[in-house]
Amino acid sequence: xxxxxxxxxxxxxxxxxxxxxxxAQSRAETLRQVTGNTVNTLDPTMPGSTREAFGIxxxxxxxxxxxxxxxxxxxxxFDPDTIKGELAERVETRADGTTFTFHLRRDAKFHDGTxxxxxxxxxxxxxxxxxxxxxxxxxxxGSWTKAEQFRVIDQHTFEAxxxxxxxxxxxxxCTLYCMIINSKVAKSHATADDPWAQAWLKDxxxxxxxxxxxxxxxxxxxxxxxxxxxxxxxxxFFRRIINQTIPEAATRANLIERGDADLSIDLQASDVxxxxxxxRVKVVSTPQFNAFTMVxxxxxxxxxxxxxxxxxxxxxLPYQDIFKAALFERxxxxxxxxxxxxxxxxxxxxxxxxxxxxxxxRALMAExxxxxxxxxxxxxxxxxxxxxxxxxxxxxESLARIGIRVEIQKxxxxxxxxxVTEKKxxxxxxxxxxxxxxxxxxxxxxxxxEQRWNYSxxxxxxxxxxxxxxxxxxxxxxxxxxxxxxxxxxxxxVPLILLWQPNQDAVMTQAIDGYxxxxxxxxxxxxxxxx
Amino acid sequence: MRGIAGRAGRRFxxxxxxxxGVLVFTFLLxxxxxxxxxxxFASGPNAGQAEIEDIRRxxxxxxxxxxxxxxxxxxIGTGNLGRSMTTGQPVLNDLRNRLPASxxxxxxxxxxxxxxxxxxGILAALRPGSVVDHAxxxxxxxxxxxxxxxxxxxxxxxxxxxLGIAPDPTGRIDIFASQPPEVTGFLLVDAAIAGDWEAWWAxxxxxxxxxxxxxxxxLAPLARMTRxxxxxxxxxxxxxxxxxxxLSRRRxxxxxxxxxxxxxxxxIMGIVFSTMLGANVLVEKVFSWPGVASYALDALLSSDYxxxxxxxxxMASIFVLVNLVVDLLxxxxxxxxxxx
Numbered sequence: 016x017x018x019x020x021x022x023x024x025x026x027x028x029x030x031x032x033x034x035x036x037x038x039a040q041s042r043a044e045t046l047r048q049v050t051g052n053t054v055n056t057l058d059p060t061m062p063g064s065t066r067e068a069f070g071i072x073x074x075x076x077x078x079x080x081x082x083x084x085x086x087x088x089x090x091x092x093f094d095p096d097t098i099k100g101e102l103a104e105r106v107e108t109r110a111d112g113t114t115f116t117f118h119l120r121r122d123a124k125f126h127d128g129t130x131x132x133x134x135x136x137x138x139x140x141x142x143x144x145x146x147x148x149x150x151x152x153x154x155x156x157g158s159w160t161k162a163e164q165f166r167v168i169d170q171h172t173f174e175a176x177x178x179x180x181x182x183x184x185x186x187x188x189c190t191l192y193c194m195i196i197n198s199k200v201a202k203s204h205a206t207a208d209d210p211w212a213q214a215w216l217k218d219x220x221x222x223x224x225x226x227x228x229x230x231x232x233x234x235x236x237x238x239x240x241x242x243x244x245x246x247x248x249x250x251x252f253f254r255r256i257i258n259q260t261i262p263e264a265a266t267r268a269n270l271i272e273r274g275d276a277d278l279s280i281d282l283q284a285s286d287v288x289x290x291x292x293x294x295r296v297k298v299v300s301t302p303q304f305n306a307f308t309m310v311x312x313x314x315x316x317x318x319x320x321x322x323x324x325x326x327x328x329x330x331x332l333p334y335q336d337i338f339k340a341a342l343f344e345r346x347x348x349x350x351x352x353x354x355x356x357x358x359x360x361x362x363x364x365x366x367x368x369x370x371x372x373x374x375x376x377r378a379l380m381a382e383x384x385x386x387x388x389x390x391x392x393x394x395x396x397x398x399x400x401x402x403x404x405x406x407x408x409x410x411x412e413s414l415a416r417i418g419i420r421v422e423i424q425k426x427x428x429x430x431x432x433x434x435v436t437e438k439k440x441x442x443x444x445x446x447x448x449x450x451x452x453x454x455x456x457x458x459x460x461x462x463x464x465e466q467r468w469n470y471s472x473x474x475x476x477x478x479x480x481x482x483x484x485x486x487x488x489x490x491x492x493x494x495x496x497x498x499x500x501x502x503x504x505x506x507x508x509v510p511l512i513l514l515w516q517p518n519q520d521a522v523m524t525q526a527i528d529g530y531x532x533x534x535x536x537x538x539x540x541x542x543x544x545x546x
Numbered sequence: 547m548r549g550i551a552g553r554a555g556r557r558f559x560x561x562x563x564x565x566x567g568v569l570v571f572t573f574l575l576x577x578x579x580x581x582x583x584x585x586x587f588a589s590g591p592n593a594g595q596a597e598i599e600d601i602r603r604x605x606x607x608x609x610x611x612x613x614x615x616x617x618x619x620x621x622i623g624t625g626n627l628g629r630s631m632t633t634g635q636p637v638l639n640d641l642r643n644r645l646p647a648s649x650x651x652x653x654x655x656x657x658x659x660x661x662x663x664x665x666x667g668i669l670a671a672l673r674p675g676s677v678v679d680h681a682x683x684x685x686x687x688x689x690x691x692x693x694x695x696x697x698x699x700x701x702x703x704x705x706x707x708x709l710g711i712a713p714d715p716t717g718r719i720d721i722f723a724s725q726p727p728e729v730t731g732f733l734l735v736d737a738a739i740a741g742d743w744e745a746w747w748a749x750x751x752x753x754x755x756x757x758x759x760x761x762x763x764x765l766a767p768l769a770r771m772t773r774x775x776x777x778x779x780x781x782x783x784x785x786x787x788x789x790x791x792x793l794s795r796r797r798x799x800x801x802x803x804x805x806x807x808x809x810x811x812x813x814i815m816g817i818v819f820s821t822m823l824g825a826n827v828l829v830e831k832v833f834s835w836p837g838v839a840s841y842a843l844d845a846l847l848s849s850d851y852x853x854x855x856x857x858x859x860x861m862a863s864i865f866v867l868v869n870l871v872v873d874l875l876x877x878x879x880x881x882x883x884x885x886x
Binding site: 045053055056061062064147152218233236259260261262263265266269270272273275276397429430433436467 | 582635849
């Protein structure tokens with residue numbers, strides 16, 4: 016029966032693609048990725064777009080520049096320190112670091128065959144800073160805020176200028192929000208209410224990337240076809256990409272084990288060790304070095320506005336046990352660092368000097384003025400229950416020993432984001448990620464300001480001051496000094512406790528090669544090939 | 547016929563207040579749920595108050611609730627169900643694309659369930675207390691006890707993973723097969739119209755596992771109801787008379803007894819159908835079935851108001867429709883019954 020069905024389908028597929036290559040051939044050149052979430056838009060800058068939508072847009076659109084990749088351990092990871100050209104064949108940075116001149120590839124074409132010009136680049140950047148979208152909030156972290164900063168020099172030359180030499184100005188242009196859109200096509204679909212064609216670009220793509228969209232069914236699947244005219248790099252191996260939504264993790268694992276699907280990056284962490292033993296399956300595990308899981312305190316609300324109390328909790332947590340029980344040690348630890356006062360490097364996140372020491376925790380509790388202990392709640396979102404639930408149980412048990420009575424609160428994702436934004440939760444766990452893993456960026460986004468990402472609502476004058484300086488610091492030695500100081504203050508004040516960087520487990524069939532962990536934590540199909 | 551049409555029309559009009567009540571109730575319920583959709587959808591490193599306010603304005607959530615309700619009712623009146631933030635599509639489009647998938651699955655499951663349940667129920671009723679009766683009872687109990695996601699995953703594990711008989715449980719049609727041109731949205735019907743029997747086969751084989759999973763779950767109410775009402779009918783006077791007159795046993799059971807026993811079965815069928823349509827979310831999730839129930843669940847988890855409201859309205863309308871059909875079927879099964 017099985018063979019019969021396959022043959023029938025082979026016949027059907029051959030009929031569907033007249034004169035196409037034999038099915039065996041086309042299956043080998045097709046990559047089928049299965050994922051639990053959905054691609055909800057083709058325009059990644061749309062508010063509410065999913066991470067999966069980011070992954071698709073990386074492959075459908077080009078940017079001026081992108082990050083390179085480097086080997087780390089057995090696998091590949093993106094390299095934030097190498098910037099390579101995509102649509103720009105070269106970038107000149109003026110000596111003072113304020114002006115970037117991009118020389119566009121002369122042979123680059125959009126999917127409709129029209130050439131990519133500096134006009135398109137200008138229109139795209141005007142859209143990214145002007146339109147109400149996710150792009151504007153991201154790239155303002157690189158000092159990109161106004162359309163006047165972007166200028167067309169000639170058809171193939173484009174200039175972008177910042178007022179002060181922001182360290183993240185160029186890296187921001189590598190992010191997927193800075194995609195270059197075919198302005199002629201987009202403008203023809205713009206309306207008076209919607210000058211940036213945001214409604215049209217949600218369901219349609221107008222890019223120049225390595226893949227074009229063959230079909231897009233939100234919530235079900237996206238099928239991409241290789242753009243054989245792509246000039247942004249070596250032609251990718253796979254001719255066709257199927258990105259299919261399969262909500263059930265067990266089913267995704269079955270599909271890969273049987274070889275019907277090729278790749279999944281969101282299986283359950285607890286299934287991965289067993290899968291790695293199977294002969295047909297390959298697992299590429301990469302610690303997500305631009306992410307971190309933490310336990311955060313609300314530093315603006317009693318009782319955790321008390322530094323001593325936060326230090327007491329930090330000394331009471333059984334780090335190694337939590338790491339084992341919640342994550343099966345599948346990640347890089349961010350505790351147990353062997354330093355005091357000054358960290359060994361300026362990198363962040365790095366292991367912080369946190370160790371379990373109950374005697375010290377009890378002493379700190381007394382100093383903090385809670386000889387009789389206290390009651391609090393510990394919250395996490397339902398989506399992360401697989402790791403957060405065992406963590407919460409251990410937190411509750413260990414804090415009971417120093418007199419803190421913890422009530423565990425499990426909340427739906429929408430509800431917890433509301434409470435976090437309104438700064439109403441005293442004590443919670445979250446995992447977060449920064450696209451641009453530089454220390455001052457982490458500190459600016461996670462440890463200053465009023466946004467949701469400042470999980471501990473921390474407001475420390477010294478940190479605010481240091482981040483403002485580091486952002487524009489061009490001297491590497493001075494920058495390093497500033498960063499080390501920020502990390503030291505964090506270790507002292509413990510607005511939140513860093514736990515670990517979870518692994519990303521990419522599970523694939525043996526033959527898939529070249530998988531690279533990207534800053535957006537999705538699959539860049541251009542990296543992959545079938546051996 | 548005019549009588550039936552008039553009756554249907556009256557029933558429909560009398561169900562309008564109920565639909566209106568459902569509309570208002572869901573609308574208010576969504577607004578009192580904790581969790582602010584604007585905050586949920588505002589992401590990005592610096593998504594501050596300005597971005598949240600902007601999304602709130604776009605979703606129309608910045609206005610007072612009574613005004614939102616009036617605007618919502620006006621939109622409904624013009625056939626606009628709003629836009630989903632999760633899929634980025636108009637809700638009406640989403641529902642239109644997904645409803646056929648759910649309906650096709652539910653119809654097939656109901657058909658399988660009926661084909662199994664009615665004969666089983668009759669068999670059990672003919673010999674109450676016998677081995678057959680107990681076997682049927684066991685099967686029904688199992689079907690009800692095992693949650694659909696367990697039986698679904700079990701079927702997948704055995705038939706797909708271990709034996710390799712079933713196709714991969716991923717949606718309505720094999721991903722490498724060609725899809726028939728869309729006419730009705732029901733793949734089996736569309737493939738038949740196009741005369742594309744390979745696609746029909748691909749869709750049908752994809753449908754078997756989820757439909758069986760659901761059928762198993764609703765086997766019990768149907769079979770038990772058939773058994774109970776058959777038992778009652780079989781002891782009644784007219785059956786004894788028929789047997790005394792020497793009518794064949796087959797004729798007595800299938801014509802006289804079954805027809806009289808069908809009324810409660812039809813009632814329960816209507817309820818089972820509506821429940822299946824809304825409650826098959828687990829089956830849809832397990833088999834990656836692109837139906838309306840899993841769509842509504844995803845929307846609910848992210849506090850996306852418009853799709854949830856659209857879904858509830860759709861379900862309420864279907865419920866009204868199904869009840870109407872059930873009433874009409876009563877008349878066919880038993881001409882003495884007329885519901886005004």
